[in-house]
Structure formats: C-alpha cells, structure tokens
Amino acid sequence: MSYAQAVGETVRALRTIRRQWADLLLAIETPPAADHWPPRQLAHTMREGDDELLVEDRAPLVLREHPAPLNLSALDAGRAVERLLFDLADTLAAAVQRTEQGDPRGWLSRDPNAPDSRRTAGSRRHGLHWASVWVEGRVLDEDTAPEHELDGAISAPPFEVLPLHLLHEARRTAQIAEGRLLRTLRLDQRTTPVPDRPCPWCGGKLTLHTTPDGPPSVTCSTGNDCTAPVPLDSRGRRVWGWADLVALVGALAAAESIAA
Ligand SMILES: [Zn+2]
Structure with missing residues (x-):
C-alpha cells in the first residue's frame, strides 16, 4: 500500500x-x-x-x-x-x-x-x-x-x-x-430478507441491500413478472432504488393496515 x-x-x-x-x-x-x-x-x-x-x-x-x-x-x-x-x-x-x-x-x-x-x-x-x-x-x-x-x-x-x-x-x-x-447500524455491506412483508405487487420475497457507501435498495424475488412500477436490476429483479423506497414503504404500510 x-x-x-x-x-x-x-x-x-x-x-x-x-x-x-x-x-x-x-x-x-x-x-x-x-x-x-x-x-x-x-x-x-x-x-x-x-x-x-x-x-x-x-x-x-x-x-x-x-x-x-x-x-x-x-x-x-x-x-x-x-x-x-x-x-x-x-x-x-x-x-x-x-x-x-x-x-x-x-x-x-x-x-x-x-x-x-x-x-x-x-x-x-x-x-x-x-x-x-x-x-x-x-x-x-x-x-x-x-x-x-x-x-x-x-x-x-x-x-x-x-x-x-x-x-x-x-x-x-x-x-x-x-x-x-x-x-x-447495520449499514455494512449486507443483504437482509424483509420478513413478513411480501411484495405488495406480486407477493414475492423482498430483500434489503445495504452498503456503507450508498443508499439502500430493495429487490423482489419474482423477476420480470412482478408488476411493481420500478426498473429491473442487472439480475432481472425489480429493484427499488433510493428515489422509489419511500413509495415502497408506503405501499407496505398500506398493505399492513388492510391486513390488520
Ligand atoms: Zn414483486
């Protein structure tokens, strides 16, 4: 070095x-x-x-x-x-x-x-x-x-x-x-399954990705068939980047209040 x-x-x-x-x-x-x-x-x-x-x-x-x-x-x-x-x-x-x-x-x-x-x-x-x-x-x-x-x-x-x-x-x-x-702070590089909160659009499994050098993102496990209005990442998964995350949090909260 x-x-x-x-x-x-x-x-x-x-x-x-x-x-x-x-x-x-x-x-x-x-x-x-x-x-x-x-x-x-x-x-x-x-x-x-x-x-x-x-x-x-x-x-x-x-x-x-x-x-x-x-x-x-x-x-x-x-x-x-x-x-x-x-x-x-x-x-x-x-x-x-x-x-x-x-x-x-x-x-x-x-x-x-x-x-x-x-x-x-x-x-x-x-x-x-x-x-x-x-x-x-x-x-x-x-x-x-x-x-x-x-x-x-x-x-x-x-x-x-x-x-x-x-x-x-x-x-x-x-x-x-x-x-x-x-x-x-759980801000190191890691991927964490988001438990008990399926994708509001398709029911797929959501995963939270964090990294120390940038904002977090969330991916849906379903792929192209998920109808969420967000882009696909390089592995073909729907991905909520920084700008879309607030909408996802809102959609999940709404889904939860309906379920309750
Ligand atoms: Zn989905």
Whole structure:
C-alpha cells in the first residue's frame, strides 16, 4: 500500500464515522428494531430535525448520563468507537504535537490530577467529532510547516509530520472503529430478507441491500413478472432504488393496515 493510499483510506474511515455518528446517538435512544424495516436511512429522513439537536450536543458518551438507554449494544459500540479515537489521538499527540500551551489546535490528553472534571477529561470533553477532525489533521500533515510570526520571526510548527508506522496505526484504528459503527447500524455491506412483508405487487420475497457507501435498495424475488412500477436490476429483479423506497414503504404500510 502506498503512503497516499493509506492516508486516503484513513481519511475516508474518519469521515464515515463523523457522518454516521448522529445516527448512532439516535440508535442509543431507540429500541432495537426486531426486523430492521424500514431501512435505517429512511427512518432517518422520516425523523428530520432530531439529528440537529443531537449533533449540537457534542458531549462525549463517556461523560453523559444515560439513565435508561434503550439500545445497550449501540451504547457499547459508541463508547468503544470513542475510546478507540480518543486513545489514538493521545498516541499521535504524544508523538508529533509541539503546540504551545493554550493553542486551540492542540489535543489535550486526559489529566487525572486536574482540579476539575472538565480539565480531567482534556480534549475528550469536546466529543468524538472533534477527536476525529483532529486525527484527520495529523494524518494529512496539517500545520507541519514553520510559521511566520507577525514580527517576522519564524517559529517551529505545532506538529511534526506523522511517521509511517503511526499512519498505519491511525488507518488500522479508524477502520476498526468504522467497522464497529457500521455493523451496529447495520449499514455494512449486507443483504437482509424483509420478513413478513411480501411484495405488495406480486407477493414475492423482498430483500434489503445495504452498503456503507450508498443508499439502500430493495429487490423482489419474482423477476420480470412482478408488476411493481420500478426498473429491473442487472439480475432481472425489480429493484427499488433510493428515489422509489419511500413509495415502497408506503405501499407496505398500506398493505399492513388492510391486513390488520
Ligand atoms: Zn414483486
């Protein structure tokens, strides 16, 4: 693997984690669905508005109160992802950080001897999003050139270039954290039968397809004979892409209410 490839993969994993973090916070406060329908990305668009609240509340899970989390496995996964990124930031800071005290670009490790809980937590108190952005900056070797002061003097850069072994460590850790998050949200690459909900047009079996890099889709097992008003995929199955999924969710809900 080339240096540029390792940087690219690390940055991609870190950005996926940031993109999905609000969903994980929502998942903690939502009872786990028995049958994973409707797909999480759709549930997300149906609940527009909630996310902004959660994203604004950036306090790390480890410092929050969770009096009654509704989904313990999501909470466990969230804490594990935080721990991975916070510890990674500690490791990178110890190796390459040369910031002066008070420089907001600096990562502060936890300080058990600090006089109050805010300072004890160090930069962890800013939450996962900030930790992820900070790690990305080190992976991209930001702020590693000497800086010109106003008086013309040149000062040492706040960070050193990340050594290769730490780049690989960052890549490995970010990918482990990303994998844990995507599996918990069931957004990793997988196909899941949609149980108890036959195709509203032909009664065929529906299958949900998810992938971390794109929207979900649903296919019907019947093939060309299914009369659903959606295109066929490369394997000859009716497929509901992103734009058609809301209609499918609606048709299934209508079928269910008739059955009930
Ligand atoms: Zn069908």
